[in-house]
Amino acid sequence: RTVYLNGAFLPENEAHLSIFDRGFLFGDGIYEVTAVLDGKLIDSPLHMARLERSVGEIGGRLPVSTDEIVAIEKRLIAENDLGEGLIYLQFTRGVEDRNFLYSENLAPTLLMFTQAKTLEHVAAVERGVKVKIVPDQRWARRDIKSVCLLPQVLAKRAAKADGFDEAWMEEDGLITEGASSTAYIVTQDGRIVTRGLSEATLPGCTRLAILQLAQETGLPVEERAFSVEEALSAREACLTSATNFIVPITTIDGQPVGDGTPGPIFKRLRALYMEHAR
Numbered sequence: 652r653t654v655y656l657n658g659a660f661l662p663e664n665e666a667h668l669s670i671f672d673r674g675f676l677f678g679d680g681i682y683e684v685t686a687v688l689d690g691k692l693i694d695s696p697l698h699m700a701r702l703e704r705s706v707g708e709i710g711g712r713l714p715v716s717t718d719e720i721v722a723i724e725k726r727l728i729a730e731n732d733l734g735e736g737l738i739y740l741q742f743t744r745g746v747e748d749r750n751f752l753y754s755e756n757l758a759p760t761l762l763m764f765t766q767a768k769t770l771e772h773v774a775a776v777e778r779g780v781k782v783k784i785v786p787d788q789r790w791a792r793r794d795i796k797s798v799c800l801l802p803q804v805l806a807k808r809a810a811k812a813d814g815f816d817e818a819w820m821e822e823d824g825l826i827t828e829g830a831s832s833t834a835y836i837v838t839q840d841g842r843i844v845t846r847g848l849s850e851a852t853l854p855g856c857t858r859l860a861i862l863q864l865a866q867e868t869g870l871p872v873e874e875r876a877f878s879v880e881e882a883l884s885a886r887e888a889c890l891t892s893a894t895n896f897i898v899p900i901t902t903i904d905g906q907p908v909g910d911g912t913p914g915p916i917f918k919r920l921r922a923l924y925m926e927h928a929r
C-alpha cells in the first residue's frame with residue numbers, strides 16, 4: 652500500500668516516524684476517519700471541518716490546507732485502487748526531545764493511509780449489534796478528536812470480553828456516546844433522540860448528516876441526553892459512525908430493544924444515508 656507521510660507518497664514499509672514524535676510520547680495529536688465507498692470519500696467536507704476545529708482547539712496548525720488534504724486522500728484512493736474502506740488521517744504536534752512543553756516552531760507530523768474494509772454489506776445491518784453499558788472514563792474535552800483513545804480501547808475490550816459488539820459509555824446515569832460511535836434511541840412515540848453537542852461527546856460527522864436527512868424527511872428528532880433507563884425501554888436504538896454508517900442495536904446490556912430486531916425508523920435512516928452516500 653502507498654501511504655502519505657509529511658509530503659511524501661511512500662510504500663508503507665518505507666514510511667518511518669521518529670520515536671520522539673509527540674503523538675507517540677504524549678498522545679499529542681488529532682485524527683480523522685473518513686469512509687470510502689465506490690472509490691469516493693463520504694461526508695469529506697464535514698470531516699475536514701472537524702479536523703480543522705480539533706487541530707485549532709489544541710493550538711496546532713495543519714501543515715497543508717484541507718483542500719490539499721482531500722487531494723492527497725484522492726490520490727491515495729487511486730494509487731491503492733481502494734473501492735470500499737476508509738482513509739485514516741493523523742496530525743501530531745511534531746518531533747522533539749521529550750518535554751511536556753513544546754516549541755512553537757515545531758513542524759507537525761501529517762500521516763494518511765487507506766484501509767480496505769467492507770462497510771456497506773455487513774451482517775450487523777440485518778442482525779443488529781449488542782451494546783454493553785460501561786462507565787465513561789474519558790477526559791472532559793471529548794469534542795476534540797484526540798488520539799488519546801485508551802479509555803475507548805479498554806471499554807471495547809470489556810464489551811468484547813462479555814460477548815458484546817460495542818460499548819455505550821454512561822456518565823451520571825446518562826449515555827454520552829459509543830466507544831467509537833454516536834448513540835441514538837427511538838422513543839415509544841417514535842421520536843429519534845441523540846445527545847446535543849457539547850464538550851461531553853464527539854460531534855459525529857455521520858450524526859450531522861443523519862440528523863439533517865431525518866429533518867428533511869420530517870422524522871421527529873430531539874437533541875438531548877437520554878438515560879440508561881430510557882435506553883432500556885426504547886422502541887429502537889442505533890449507532891452511527893463513519894465506518895458503520897448507521898447500524899441497529901438489538902440488545903443493551905443483554906436486554907432486547909423493542910422486539911429485538913432492527914426497527915422501521917432505523918431502516919428508513921439507513922436507506923436515506925446510503926442514498927446520501929452515493
Ligand code: PDD
Nearest residue numbers: 684830831832833853855856857892893
Ligand atoms: N470514531 N464518537 C466517538 C467517540 C467516535 O470515536 C466516533 C468515530 C464517533 C462517530 O463520529 P463520525 O460519525 O464522525 O465517525 C462518535 C471513528 C470512526 C474511529 O475512531 O474509528
